[in-house]
Amino acid sequence: xxxxxxxxxxxxxxxxxxxxxxxxxxxxxxxxxxxxxxxxxxxxxxxxxxxxxxxxxxxxxxxxxxxxxxxxxxxxxxxxxxxxxxxxxxxxxxxxxxxxxxxxxxxxxxxxxxxxxxxxxxxxxxxxxxxxxxxxxxxxxxxxxxxxxxxxxxxxxxxxxxxxxxxxxxxxxxxxxxxxxxxxxxxxxxxxxxxxxxxxxxxxxxxxxxxxxxxxxxxxxxxxxxxxxxxx
Amino acid sequence: xxxxxxxxxxxxxxxxxxxxxxxxxxxxxxxxxxxxxxxxxxxxxxxxxxxxxxxxxxxxxxxxxxxxxxxxxxxxxxxxxxxxxxxxxxxxxxxxxxxxxxxxxxxxxxxxxxxxxxxxxx
Amino acid sequence: xxxxxxxxxxxxxxxxxxxxxxxxxxxxxxxxxxxxxxxxxxxxxxxxxxxxxxxxxxxxxxxxxxxxxxxxxxxxxxxxxxxxxxxxxxxxxxxxxxxxxxxxxxxxxxxxxxxxxxxxxxxxxxxxxxxxxxxxxxxxxxxxxxxxxxxxxxxxxxxxxxxxxxxxxxxxxxxxxxxxxxxxxxxxxxxxxxxxxxxxxxxxxxxxxxxxxxxxxxxxxxxxxxxxxxxxxxxxxxxxxxxxxxxxxxxxxxxxxxxxxxxxxxxxxxxxxxxxxxxxxxxxxxxxxxxxxxxxxxxxxxxxxxxxxxxxxxxxxxxxxxxxxxxxxxxxxxxxxxxxxxxxxxxxxxxxxxxxxxxxxxxxxxxxxxxxxxxxxxxxxxxxxxxxxxxxxxxxxxxxxxxxxxxxxxxxxxxxxxxxxxxxxxxxxxxxxxxxxxxxxxxxxxxxxxxxxxxxxxxxxxxxxxxxxxx
Numbered sequence: 001x002x003x004x005x006x007x008x009x010x011x012x013x014x015x016x017x018x019x020x021x022x023x024x025x026x027x028x029x030x031x032x033x034x035x036x037x038x039x040x041x042x043x044x045x046x047x048x049x050x051x052x053x054x055x056x057x058x059x060x061x062x063x064x065x066x067x068x069x070x071x072x073x074x075x076x077x078x079x080x081x082x083x084x085x086x087x088x089x090x091x092x093x094x095x096x097x098x099x100x101x102x103x104x105x106x107x108x109x110x111x112x113x114x115x116x117x118x119x120x121x122x123x124x125x126x127x128x129x130x131x132x133x134x135x136x137x138x139x140x141x142x143x144x145x146x147x148x149x150x151x152x153x154x155x156x157x158x159x160x161x162x163x164x165x166x167x168x169x170x171x172x173x174x175x176x177x178x179x180x181x182x183x184x185x186x187x188x189x190x191x192x193x194x195x196x197x198x199x200x201x202x203x204x205x206x207x208x209x210x211x212x213x214x215x216x217x218x219x220x221x222x223x224x225x226x227x228x229x230x231x232x
Numbered sequence: 233x234x235x236x237x238x239x240x241x242x243x244x245x246x247x248x249x250x251x252x253x254x255x256x257x258x259x260x261x262x263x264x265x266x267x268x269x270x271x272x273x274x275x276x277x278x279x280x281x282x283x284x285x286x287x288x289x290x291x292x293x294x295x296x297x298x299x300x301x302x303x304x305x306x307x308x309x310x311x312x313x314x315x316x317x318x319x320x321x322x323x324x325x326x327x328x329x330x331x332x333x334x335x336x337x338x339x340x341x342x343x344x345x346x347x348x349x350x351x352x353x354x
Numbered sequence: 355x356x357x358x359x360x361x362x363x364x365x366x367x368x369x370x371x372x373x374x375x376x377x378x379x380x381x382x383x384x385x386x387x388x389x390x391x392x393x394x395x396x397x398x399x400x401x402x403x404x405x406x407x408x409x410x411x412x413x414x415x416x417x418x419x420x421x422x423x424x425x426x427x428x429x430x431x432x433x434x435x436x437x438x439x440x441x442x443x444x445x446x447x448x449x450x451x452x453x454x455x456x457x458x459x460x461x462x463x464x465x466x467x468x469x470x471x472x473x474x475x476x477x478x479x480x481x482x483x484x485x486x487x488x489x490x491x492x493x494x495x496x497x498x499x500x501x502x503x504x505x506x507x508x509x510x511x512x513x514x515x516x517x518x519x520x521x522x523x524x525x526x527x528x529x530x531x532x533x534x535x536x537x538x539x540x541x542x543x544x545x546x547x548x549x550x551x552x553x554x555x556x557x558x559x560x561x562x563x564x565x566x567x568x569x570x571x572x573x574x575x576x577x578x579x580x581x582x583x584x585x586x587x588x589x590x591x592x593x594x595x596x597x598x599x600x601x602x603x604x605x606x607x608x609x610x611x612x613x614x615x616x617x618x619x620x621x622x623x624x625x626x627x628x629x630x631x632x633x634x635x636x637x638x639x640x641x642x643x644x645x646x647x648x649x650x651x652x653x654x655x656x657x658x659x660x661x662x663x664x665x666x667x668x669x670x671x672x673x674x675x676x677x678x679x680x681x682x683x684x685x686x687x688x689x690x691x692x693x694x695x696x697x698x699x700x701x702x703x704x705x706x707x708x709x710x711x712x713x714x715x716x717x718x719x720x721x722x723x724x725x726x727x728x729x730x731x732x733x734x735x736x737x738x739x740x741x742x743x744x745x746x747x748x749x750x751x752x753x754x755x756x757x758x759x760x761x762x763x764x765x766x767x768x769x770x771x772x773x774x775x776x777x778x779x780x781x782x783x784x785x786x787x788x789x790x791x792x793x794x795x796x797x798x799x800x801x802x803x804x805x806x807x808x809x810x811x812x813x814x815x816x817x818x819x820x821x822x823x824x825x
Contacts, residue, residue, distance in 0.1 A: 003370065010471055014370070042469050043534055047542050056545065059369075063470030065447065071470050077369070087552035088545065091367050245595040252602060287587065316590035319583050320648070338594035338630060341601055 001095040002191050006200065013074045013191065015183055016093055018120050019102035020112035021081030024141040027170040028102060029058050029078060032180060035173060037214040040064055056080060057092050064211035068202040074184065074212060081116065090123045098135040098187030100179050101163075102170075105140045105148035135186035137164045139179045144169040181213055235352050236260045236278065240270040240296065241285035241314070246337075250283060250314070253341045254348065267291025271299055274306060280352050284331070286315040286322065294329040301330035310351040314339070368544040375403040375466060375474040378536035379529075385410055387532070391525055396511045397518070399525075400477040401466075406441050409474070416480045416510035419457065422503060426494035432456050440477050447472055450519055455480065458488040459510060464522045466529055468537070476529070478522050482512045579640065586637045589629075596626040635787040638698075642794040649692040649798060656689050656696075656748050656819075657682055660719050663700035671708045671717070678708065682721040689748050690822040695795045699803075700750070702788040703815045707754035710813075715755040722749045726818065747801070750817045759807040767805065768793040792817075799823055 003012040017025040026046065033044040040062055047056040057080055063073040077096075079089040093099075101120065103113045124131050138161070140154050151167065158165035164182050168175025188205055192198050198205070237259050239250045244265060251261045262277070264270040267288050274282075274296075282300065286293035293313060300306045313326045316337040323334055335347050392399045392412040401410035423429035436455045440463060445451040451463040461479030465472045482488060491503050600623035602608065604616060611619065641647050657680065664678050671678050707717040725744045759767060768789050789803075796803045800823035807813035 001370075003372070008471075012372075045534075045538055045541070047538065047545070056542070059541070061469040065470070073470050075369075075469070085549075087549040087556065091545065091548050091552060092369065094367050095370055243591060243595070246591070246598070249595060249598040249602070252607065253598075256607070316587040316594070317583075337590050338597045338626070340597070341605070 002097050002195070004195060004197075009070045011070060011072045011197065011201070013072075013097045013187060014095055015074060015076050015098045015100065015180075015187060016096040017076065017078040017100050017102055018089075018093070018116065019079075019081060020104060020109065020116040021083075023081060023102045023104040023109070023113075023116075024168075024170040025078035025081065025102045026058050028100075028139070028141070028168070028176045028179070029060050029076060031170050031173040031176040032062075032076070033060055035177060035215055036062060037216050040212060040214045056085075057088060062212050064208075064214075066201055066203045066207065066211075070201045070203065072201075072203075072208060072212070076180070083115075083119075086119070086123075089119070090126055093120070093123050093129070094127050096127075096129065096134070097191060098183045099137075100183045101136060101138045102141050103138055105142045105154075105167075106145060107147055107149055110149075133190070135183060135190050137166060137179060137182040137186065139166045139168050139175065141168045141170050141175075143167050143174070144172060177213055177215070181209060184209060184212065234258055234260045235280040236262065237281045237283060237348065237352075238262050238264065238270065238273060238279045239283045240264045240267070240288070240293070241283075242266055242288040243285070246285070246314075250344065253344055257345060257348075259348070267293070267296045270296050274300060274309075275303070279309060281348060282309055282311045283314050283335075283348075284311055286313055286317050286326070294325055297326070297329040297331055312347055312351060314344075367548055368541060373468065373473070373537065373540065374405075375401075375468075375533075376407075376409060378468070378473075378533050378540060379409075380536065381409060384529075384532060385412075387528065388412055388525075391521070395513075395517075395521055397478055397481055397513075397521070400440070401474060402441050402477070403474045404472060408441075414480075414511065416459070418509055419459075419503065419506040420480070422506055423457070423491075423494060426498060429494045441475075445475060450522055453479075457491060457507075458482075458486075460486075460515075460518075462518050462522050464526050466526065466533070468533055476522060476525060478518055478525075480510055481518060482507075482510050483515045484512055582637055582640045586633050589633050593626055593630055593633075597623055597630070600626065635791065639787050639791050639794075642791065642798070647794075647798055649695060651690050651692055651823075653688045653690050654693045654696070656686055656721060656750065659691075659693060659696050660700055660704075660721065660750065663697050663704050664719070666697075666701050667705045667708050670705065674708055674711060675714045676708045676711045676717055677715075678704070678717045678719070680719045680721075684721070684723045686721050686723065686748065687746075687821060689819055691799055691819060696799070696819070699792040699795050699817065700752075702792045703752050703803075703817065706788065707752050707756065707813070707815070711754050711756040715812075716753075717755075718753045720751045720753070722751070723747070724749050724818070746821045747818045748821060750819070752815045752817070753812060754814075755812045758809040758811055758813055759805065760809055761807075764805050764807060768803070 002014070003010070005011075017028055019025050029044055033041065042061040042063070044058065044060040046058050058078040060076045061073055062076065063071060065071050077092050079085075079092045099120070101117065103109075121131055124134065138158075140149070142148065154165060154167065164186070166175055166179045166182055168179055170176050185205065188197075188208060192205070197203070237254055239247055239254070239261055240263070241247045241250070242265050247263045247265060251263055254261050262273060262279070264273055268291055270282075270284070271291065282297075284293045284296055291299075293315070297311045297313075300309060300311065310333075311331045312333045312335055313331045314335045314337060315322070315326075318334055318336045326334060333347055333351065335343065388399050388401065388410045389412050391397075392414060396414055398414040398417055399410060399412045400408060402408055420433060424433050440453055440461055443453075443463075445463050445465060447465050447467065449464075453461040453463055455461065457480075459480035460483055461477055461481075464476045464478075466474035466476060488507060491500060491507075493500075600619050603611065603619045604623065660680055664680065668678065704717060704719065711717060724747050726747045727744050793803050796817055796819065799819055801817065801819040803815065803817050805813055805815050
């Protein structure tokens, strides 16, 4: 849940990267860490064991100060994908303001995607989060691999769902900024509606987006934006 | 003088059956079909043996036996429970209420007579 | 279930926690680092957290002047105002802030940021920038000696502003690394704890749910036992009359019967008795299944038990023309068993041997004392090495010369309601529970029952019972 401290002029949001094991959640954060301007982001903290998979979770803050002097901080978390880390997953999901669901594009990973989605909705429920209204975007990652669901197929299924869908190859850095921008915009609009933040902070959505997603060097390889549901 | 036996059972067919078997052997048989009737007879008359069903409407066999044991006149009257309710808990309750022997239903004529003789002709 | 429902009183996770500077630093080692810096550059250093609590205060020689001025009431007032200013004033979050005190001494202030938010500030000084002329000190009071004051001013470090700025930036970087490590450490350890607590709570909830369903199952089981006891009671009461009156008729108490009539009555009586044994079997089996079976153990002569079982089946054996023999091989000791239950087992198995025999066949019962190896029981409170290697058992082998049992059916004959051929129920009668009950009862005695059979030649049932199964 967003933490708003008007006295200390701080806003802290929480976005969670959810998804099955090995779908590339950490890779997304690593790519963001590389591409974002160091003045707008903190260190990428990877809390894990010696294993190459995320057994614990990752955390990277991005932040900026508005012209009106407010610090807007967005903490990006990944959850551990492995089934056994359910309690960590639930704790990380606690109080999320938005979710980027990182799905694996490979055809043989559809069951894992489905299981993880169901696991997420169960954990949202346990955390008393409103599944109907919580901003969620979906990223189909690993577009660089073969034997994946085709662009056309994903475009087709994206039209049927209400969640915006992004294509990405996190390992190449493609589509990760767009995904973050997608979930960030949805979450900000949702919070703004609820708390009237833009008025209170004297800030507009585009100022936030352009400052939080300030890049080290321009990168124009944008992934196609495939669908926009009925969330506005 | 022949021995007097009181047969108590709410199933009239069983009362008749026991009566016939016992009368054939020369016992004098009085019958009752519920606990209240049995207790009334027991306070008026003397008996040598009580054949008692357990599951009866109103006053059940356990209570009849307990009441009999509390009366000073009937303290030594042997009580035989003739019942289909012969699980461990019922038997325990039966002995605690003052019963001497359990005879399981269904019984054969021989079994009934064997028990009766062992209680009366001691 | 409670763990499914969101818990509104849920504690806020460490991930939502706003850390203070002192939560993230090991203060002692942090002070050492600061002391090192201060010593190296001969500069005083103060560090405050975001609420103004002073965490570090390392004095340099330059502070001697402050101490002297502080000893005068006027100086005390002025100094205090300066301290409040460097502690509480708003400073730039993007760079360094300079502050010049009323004496003309310089300080440099810098924010300590964590995730873009200020959680403390560093104050370096005092120092005198090279080429800077100090204003003359104001008069402090009667005993104020400007000579002394001037000599104390000499002790204040003179240095380039740029050097101090560089130094502050370097210290801030060092602090940020320490914060990062501290933050990571705090998150890791507390998340471990939270995850463990959360798993524990979930297990607790599951345990409660399990206990509840166990309690309900037990209640259901109790109801089932009650139901069976009642049904059995309700069925046996009318059977009393069926069997009793049939018996009376057969004995001629209601007048003489023709041959056909007494044949019919006999059938009624036999079927009544069959019904009775069925009811008894079902009740027995349900008692064993629900674990309500209790054994009354007593030292008993097994040969007596065998003989008594044989005498029960003897009428049937005569009818089938089957001979039954007992052959104890050894000196057979007494065994501690529930005599009634063992007789039930033997009657059943010997009864089967008669029932499924050929006409003019033979049943022989052999008794032997054997030593059986004991499987180590790891669930006992004793180590396996303390347990006996073998135990003395009585083996009772029942051989028949009957139809035999096919190998694929030999395992299943001990299952409840199983008969080798469903038509055998009609042909031979029985509930199909006999061997299942026999098996449960032998197991309850710590024994076993097995079968060897050759189709067409006959079967051998072996019942093994420990001499004393213990408590």
